[in-house]
Amino acid sequence: MKTYLLLLLLIFPLSLHAAPRRDFATQYRPERRIQVDTRREGDSVRVYLRFPDRNLLRRGFPLHVVAWTDYDTRRPLWQDTVRQLSRRLRPDGPAARVDFCLPLSKLRAGQVLSMAVGPAEEAVSGDAAWLELRPEYLxxxxxxxxxxxxxxMRRYLHAREVFGVSAYGPDQRLTVYRYPLSSLAAAPPMAAAGIQGAQSxxxxxxxxxxxxxxxxxKLPAGLFLLRMGxxxxxxxxxxxxxxFPELTxxxxxxAPLIYLTTSQERKKLFDAPDPKKAVDQFWLTVASNSQPIARQLIRTYYGRTMEASQLFSAHKAGWLTDRGLLYLVLGPPESVYREAGTERWVYRTDVERSGTFVFRAKPSTFAPDNYELVRRPEYEQLWYAAVEQWRKGRTAQPGR
Known part of the structure; x- marks a missing residue:
């Protein structure tokens, strides 16, 4: 029997090892993430991509487009390429933009597209541009x-920033509805349901x-809904x-210190004769009066705040969301695994703060890509250990 099993191992070594799960952590690295948008044009859907580094597009590879039933499946529904890419490129500083059309007949709501320039295997990795084909996108x-x-390529602006709306078809009227902004920050990951009170x-x-x-x-501050015709x-x-998303x-x-401080500490900062100087003193105290460490902590924390707003802003500023909460305090996830309607963020490098956090999709008109954290009591020790690292000046983001 043992000899028979050994023969099977020698003959079929690959069949006994499952392919590694697709890791989407790159989607939460602003400097590497490929941005995506779409517009329906008759019987086609135009896809817009923005690559952060246009040098990567000069290798002569085509743009691969792959359709999947979901994020985790391994067998594509179909594959295609967009050739003569150089003719489609539009420089955008260090980045580059590309757009192309796909026939609507090939697309179905609920399917997922992955897109990348390079060898074919890059288009099936988590580093590619990924787009879930929600009905509104089609x-x-x-x-x-x-x-x-x-x-x-984003759903946020700062007040009085000039923007436009490019519609397909004849001249149309745009109706803009204004709603109040939310300043409600995400509750800690171990918080009980309803800890923030009932919300409308x-x-x-x-x-x-x-x-x-x-x-x-140009619009004033607010949450807006845009309707065409x-x-x-x-x-x-x-x-x-x-x-916004810069902090000035x-x-x-x-405000973002809500994740690290008590309400009394924040009130003291707000009420200080010179609040900005008080913030500097807060970080200097955290850093045990070391100015280099204080500067590094400030760059890390507020750098993450801005990145979270770039990544997650929709119905409110990105750092106020559940994913923004973890992004600020724990940093970008080391691995991200996606299944139907869920995301799993994995942290494993730091033993004290290692853990897996589960998010469930909760899309809305304002935020079609919104996810809510599944809160659990067992996160309490991990959370307070992470906050303590900040409060003792030990947290720093490498390379910042």
Missing amino acids: ARTFILTDSLNQPL RTLSMQDSAQFRADQLL GTRLRSGLLVEDNQ TADELI
Whole structure:
């Protein structure tokens, strides 16, 4: 019997080892993430990609497009390539933009696309651009653009930032509805349900206005819903004060400290004669009066705050969301595994703070890519160990 098993191992070595799970951690590295947007154009869907490093596109490889039934499946539904890529490239500083069309007949809501430039295997890895084909992505006939009519590739702006709406088809009217902003921060990962109190399931509209679809716009701070013509095609847009996602005022620097401080400590910072100086002193105290360590802690914490807002902003600033909560305190996840409707963030390097956090999809009109953390009491020790690392000045992000 042992001899028979040994023969099987020699003849079929690969069949006894499952392929490694696809890791999507790159999707939460802003410097490496490929941004994606879509616009319905008749019987096609135009896909817009923004690659962070245009040098990677000069290797002569085609753009591979692969369709899957879900994030974790291993057998693609179909594969295609977009050739003559150099003719489609549009420089964007150190980055590059590409757009192309896919026939709507090949696409189904619920399917997932992966896209990458390089050898074919790169398009099936977690490092590729991934897009879940939600119904709104297949139906929405407009995209947001910047002041130069380039795809904006994000769902947030800072107040008075100029932007536009590029609609497919004849001149259309754009209706903009304004709702109040939320400043409610995510609860700790071990918090009991309802710890933040009951929240309204609906938002009260504050006002609305109409514009031409080709008109450049500037909006005040608020949460907005954009609707094209008389259709049900809508898109959420977050508009924050100042230079969001950059932090420029003392209040903006104090607010994210909610994850590391008590309410009394934050009140003391807000009430200080010079709040910005008080914030500097807070970090200097944490760093045991070492200015180099204090500067490194400030760069790390507020760098993560800005990155979380770039990654997760939708119905509210990204650092206020559940994923933003972990991103600030624990850092970018080391591994991310996706299944239908769930994400698993894995931290394993630091023994005291190692753990797996599960997020479940909770999409909305304002935030189609929103996920909520599954909170558990057993996270308490891990969480307080991570906060203590910050409070003792021991946390630093390598390479920052």
